Amino acid sequence: MGIGTIATLGGLALSAAGTGVSIANARATQQRMNDIVRQQVASAEGFQRQATPEFTKSLGESGAEASRRALATGEQSALQGYREVSGFPTTAPSPFLEDALVNARTQARVGQSQEAQAALQGYQNMAVQQFLANQRANQNLGIISGLAGSRAAITPFLLQGAQNQGQNLAAVGSLLGTAGSLAGVYGQLYPYLNPPPAQPQPPAGRPGPGSE
Amino acid sequence: MCFGGDDASRAIRQQEEARSGLIQQGVGSINRAFSGFDAPFYERQRQAVLAGQLPQVGEQFRQQRNQLGSTLADRGLLRSSASANLGGALTRELAQQQQNVSNQATQAVQGLQGQIGAQKGQLLSQLQQSADPTLAAQRSIEAATQFSAPSLVQPLGNLFQNWANIYLAGKIGQVYGQQNQLPNQPRTVSPFANNTSSSYTVK
Numbered sequence: 288m289g290i291g292t293i294a295t296l297g298g299l300a301l302s303a304a305g306t307g308v309s310i311a312n313a314r315a316t317q318q319r320m321n322d323i324v325r326q327q328v329a330s331a332e333g334f335q336r337q338a339t340p341e342f343t344k345s346l347g348e349s350g351a352e353a354s355r356r357a358l359a360t361g362e363q364s365a366l367q368g369y370r371e372v373s374g375f376p377t378t379a380p381s382p383f384l385e386d387a388l389v390n391a392r393t394q395a396r397v398g399q400s401q402e403a404q405a406a407l408q409g410y411q412n413m414a415v416q417q418f419l420a421n422q423r424a425n426q427n428l429g430i431i432s433g434l435a436g437s438r439a440a441i442t443p444f445l446l447q448g449a450q451n452q453g454q455n456l457a458a459v460g461s462l463l464g465t466a467g468s469l470a471g472v473y474g475q476l477y478p479y480l481n482p483p484p485a486q487p488q489p490p491a492g493r494p495g496p497g498s499e
Numbered sequence: 500m501c502f503g504g505d506d507a508s509r510a511i512r513q514q515e516e517a518r519s520g521l522i523q524q525g526v527g528s529i530n531r532a533f534s535g536f537d538a539p540f541y542e543r544q545r546q547a548v549l550a551g552q553l554p555q556v557g558e559q560f561r562q563q564r565n566q567l568g569s570t571l572a573d574r575g576l577l578r579s580s581a582s583a584n585l586g587g588a589l590t591r592e593l594a595q596q597q598q599n600v601s602n603q604a605t606q607a608v609q610g611l612q613g614q615i616g617a618q619k620g621q622l623l624s625q626l627q628q629s630a631d632p633t634l635a636a637q638r639s640i641e642a643a644t645q646f647s648a649p650s651l652v653q654p655l656g657n658l659f660q661n662w663a664n665i666y667l668a669g670k671i672g673q674v675y676g677q678q679n680q681l682p683n684q685p686r687t688v689s690p691f692a693n694n695t696s697s698s699y700t701v702k
Contacts, residue, residue: 323508364605365601365602365605368545368601368604368605369594369597369598369601371549371601372549372553372597372598372600372601373594373597375553375556375557375597376557377557377560377561377593378557378561381564381586382564382568382572382577383567383568383571383577383582383583383585383586384577384578384579384580384582384583384586385583386580386583386584386587389580389583389584389586389587390587392587393587393588393590393591396591397590397591397594400591400594400595400598401594401598404598404602408602408605411605411606411609412605412609415609415612415613418613419612419613419616422613422616422617422620423616425620426616426619426620426623429620429623429624429627430522430526430623430627433522433627434519434522434523437515437518437519438515438519441511441512441515444507444508444511445508445511445512448507448508448511449508451507452508
């Protein structure tokens with residue numbers, strides 16, 4: 288087996304090794320990128336798990352039942368407030384004629400007015416509670432969303448890093464392939480670059496020494 | 500073999516995790532600074548507004564009552580049924596004004612709740628931009644202190660003026676006029692005047 292043949296076979300082997308390294312590197316890079324995507328998706332799902340209860344809670348504070356509760360609470364609170372302020376002492380007894388009927392009528396009208404006002408305050412309370420609940424939900428969801436967004440924003444950089452991480456190995460594969468190609472070319476050109484030494488030929492037109 | 504890409508990715512990831520940690524730390528600081536704004540705090544605010552305004556209502560009521568009593572006594576109506584009715588009307592007006600004050604106190608507290616929530620939201624937004632928990636904690640404490648300071652209670656206007664202008668003047672004038680004109684007025688004939696029986700049949 289000549290040197291050219293050995294070089295050609297060696298070149299083929301190197302090329303094959305280079306190709307193998309490149310394929311392995313491509314697979315490893317793909318694997319790393321897939322891992323990064325999986326990690327990022329898992330991270331996003333984690334944030335979603337935090338956000339879902341917040342959203343559900345917000346929904347619970349926004350429905351008809353929650354509104355009815357806020358109405359009732361506001362109404363009761365307002366009525367209690369009215370009773371509280373109506374007990375505020377005004378000192379000195381009234382100088383006017385006390386009339387049981389007038390007093391009863393006055394108390395009834397005050398009671399009616401308080402109930403009507405309290406009902407209106409219930410609606411006011413419902414609107415305020417709704418606003419505050421929205422505010423809280425937006426704040427909590429905003430934080431989670433911000434963290435999720437900033438985590439997602441680094442994904443392209445991580446993928447780029449995964450690709451860059453394989454570049455050294457890719458260079459090794461490429462080098463092996465190039466070396467194999469060069470060796471193959473050398474093997475094929477070897478016979479021409481190193482021709483066999485020429486055999487000395489006897490001159491055809493001259494007679495031998497004994498012919499004279 | 501050098502894996503520069505791996506180092507960079509690790510650095511980016513660590514930086515991001517550090518930033519998230521700082522934000523969460525800042526959120527904790529803000530929540531702690533605002534934790535004092537609870538139901539008892541708002542109730543104290545409401546009571547403070549009531550304590551500032553109810554005495555004004557009481558004082559104006561007393562003045563109005565004295566003025567009414569003086570007017571009625573001047574016209575000899577203090578112990579009349581008109582006095583009882585006017586006293587009742589004044590009491591209703593007092594109740595109305597007390598309801599208004601109570602509503603104003605509640606609305607002041609609700610407005611404060613909204614302002615505090617908005618301020619907290621603003622601080623959280625700034626924290627997300629800066630990722631600086633120290634600054635967030637400092638600003639949240641400043642904001643919380645500002646809200647904790649008692650707000651000034653504005654003096655009330657003349658609460659009973661409308662009642663005095665519209666109701667009282669007309670009513671006293673009407674009552675006084677009726678009493679003076681009673682002897683001269685033709686008496687209205689009762690539909691039951693000729694009915695001598697003790698029962699009345701509805702036709």
